[in-house]
Amino acid sequence: MLNSAVLVLNRSWMPVHITTARRAFCLLYHGAAKAVDEQFEMFDFDDWSELRPREGEPYVGLVNGVLRIPKVIVLLTYDRMPKRAVRFSRKNIYMRDKYTCQYCGEKFAPNELNIDHIIPRSRGGKSTWDNVVCSCHECNRRKGGHTPEEAGMKLVSKPRKPRWTPYMGFHFDANLYKEWLPFLNFIDAAYWNVELDE
Numbered sequence: 001m002l003n004s005a006v007l008v009l010n011r012s013w014m015p016v017h018i019t020t021a022r023r024a025f026c027l028l029y030h031g032a033a034k035a036v037d038e039q040f041e042m043f044d045f046d047d048w049s050e051l052r053p054r055e056g057e058p059y060v061g062l063v064n065g066v067l068r069i070p071k072v073i074v075l076l077t078y079d080r081m082p083k084r085a086v087r088f089s090r091k092n093i094y095m096r097d098k099y100t101c102q103y104c105g106e107k108f109a110p111n112e113l114n115i116d117h118i119i120p121r122s123r124g125g126k127s128t129w130d131n132v133v134c135s136c137h138e139c140n141r142r143k144g145g146h147t148p149e150e151a152g153m154k155l156v157s158k159p160r161k162p163r164w165t166p167y168m169g170f171h172f173d174a175n176l177y178k179e180w181l182p183f184l185n186f187i188d189a190a191y192w193n194v195e196l197d198e
């Protein structure tokens with residue numbers, strides 16, 4: 001139970017990290033974070049330890065009772081987005097393009113996508129953020145060794161180097177807690193789309 005995953009938000013309620021319940025309790029206990037419940041109410045350690053776990057909810061046993069395991073905590077001091085260089089990698093290109101073919105706009109599983117050079121490599125196109133996009137096999141075949149203009153195809157969006165931090169290497173497509181969803185939707189809307197200042 002102490003190893004279960006807890007989503008960590010920064011002061012602006014943006015997800016920055018996933019930690020273990022053990023570490024989350026440590027942060028709560030030391031007043032560095034507050035637990036967040038389903039109603040988005042914040043609890044310090046004392047208030048949180050007053051809460052009774054509901055039916056089916058995970059908890060840890062203490063000498064003097066039980067302690068609910070939070071699914072989300074919010075840090076009280078950490079303000080920044082974690083900074084990391086954006087690695088030019090297949091995964092990050094797929095993530096930037098949200099696993100969406102940039103020609104037909106459809107979403108695909110990773111193995112149904114490949115990386116397309118907008119200006120083909122055979123024509124001097126470089127492997128850079130602004131010259132590569134996700135493409136499905138079908139569109140890739142259609143485009144062949146042509147530029148989009150020549151192939152009569154249009155890009156869904158103009159590719160650029162992402163300014164986001166590649167999200168701590170976590171994937172959020174599996175084992176989601178429903179309690180995380182409000183914050184992860186926020187990522188979808190803002191984290192990916194809004195341009196952050198360097």
Ligand SMILES: [Zn+2]
Binds near residue numbers: 101106138
């Ligand atoms: Zn396509």
